[in-house]
Amino acid sequence: MSNIIRIATRKSPLAMWQAEHVSALLTDLHPGLEIQIVGMTTKGDKILDAPLAKVGGKGLFVKELEQGMLEDVADIAVHSMKDVPVDFPEGLHLAVIMDREDPRDAFVSNRFDDLDSLPRGACVGTSSLRRQCQLADRRPDLRIEPLRGNVNTRLAKLDAGEYDAIILAAAGLMRLGFESRIRGRISPEDSLPAIGQGAIGIECRRADPRTNDLIAPLHHRDTADRVLAERAMNARLHGGCQVPIAGHALIEGDRLVLKGLVGTPDGSRILRAESDGPREDWEAIGTRVADALLAQGAGEILSALQEP
Numbered sequence: 001m002s003n004i005i006r007i008a009t010r011k012s013p014l015a016m017w018q019a020e021h022v023s024a025l026l027t028d029l030h031p032g033l034e035i036q037i038v039g040m041t042t043k044g045d046k047i048l049d050a051p052l053a054k055v056g057g058k059g060l061f062v063k064e065l066e067q068g069m070l071e072d073v074a075d076i077a078v079h080s081m082k083d084v085p086v087d088f089p090e091g092l093h094l095a096v097i098m099d100r101e102d103p104r105d106a107f108v109s110n111r112f113d114d115l116d117s118l119p120r121g122a123c124v125g126t127s128s129l130r131r132q133c134q135l136a137d138r139r140p141d142l143r144i145e146p147l148r149g150n151v152n153t154r155l156a157k158l159d160a161g162e163y164d165a166i167i168l169a170a171a172g173l174m175r176l177g178f179e180s181r182i183r184g185r186i187s188p189e190d191s192l193p194a195i196g197q198g199a200i201g202i203e204c205r206r207a208d209p210r211t212n213d214l215i216a217p218l219h220h221r222d223t224a225d226r227v228l229a230e231r232a233m234n235a236r237l238h239g240g241c242q243v244p245i246a247g248h249a250l251i252e253g254d255r256l257v258l259k260g261l262v263g264t265p266d267g268s269r270i271l272r273a274e275s276d277g278p279r280e281d282w283e284a285i286g287t288r289v290a291d292a293l294l295a296q297g298a299g300e301i302l303s304a305l306q307e308p
């Protein structure tokens, strides 16, 4: 056992790519280490017709992987940080946050160059309340239609003519070799990215020093400080479910700057806040941005959305 690391992952092409990526980095770091990839189907992969916000939110994609580590059928789980809930089950922790890919949203279309070129009333696919809210604010005339499924499925639906354009994370497209499908990257001013977007995290058992030591070199401090600030904001704002919240941090020298946003799905209200401070104060910065949003009424917006 001592020379093997078992990676729990979802079986979607993006999740598999990310697991293989971590596998390749670990075998480079530790020659002789053997990696086994344990593919799992999560509840979130099975329920494809309902909006995620309605069926229980993001945790649906990680619970089975966490169970695998607790039951010792896997040693680590590789996640898109965007999909990782704020809290971890007893005994597990987020050991590593890896170097971030482009965190921006991407505009993907076969006919149009960017948001501004879309004709009045054009149909745009996204199931993310965060993207929907910012899109509706900028272009209230657009028809925004739900779009679920993995990245490959979403591209296929665009190609089948179901939408004039779709919005996806640039990171997922780049990882899967679809960079050429990106017509434009949407600036954070126009679409503030999701908390953790573009970053990969590795979760493992706390009481497993061997595994923690083996993966530690994959930790990327700049990305970690940024993503932890974004997550601290999220923790203060609510907890779990899928809601129109965006958070994006940058490092400038030894300072960390965090922008946050909460809005209504129809874009009729959008609250924004920003704060900065020494990078090691990521938690306080995240909390400050959340408090500034709450002072503007974010609590009412979020609780209205979470009512059954």
Ligand SMILES: NCc1[nH]cc(CCC(=O)O)c1CC(=O)O
Pocket: 080, 081, 082, 083, 151, 167, 168, 169, 170, 171, 172, 196, 197, 198, 199, 200
């Ligand atoms: N919600 C699914 C998901 N989780 C992570 C990514 C993209 C990769 C990343 O953010 O690291 C995607 C697809 C998308 O939003 O287009």
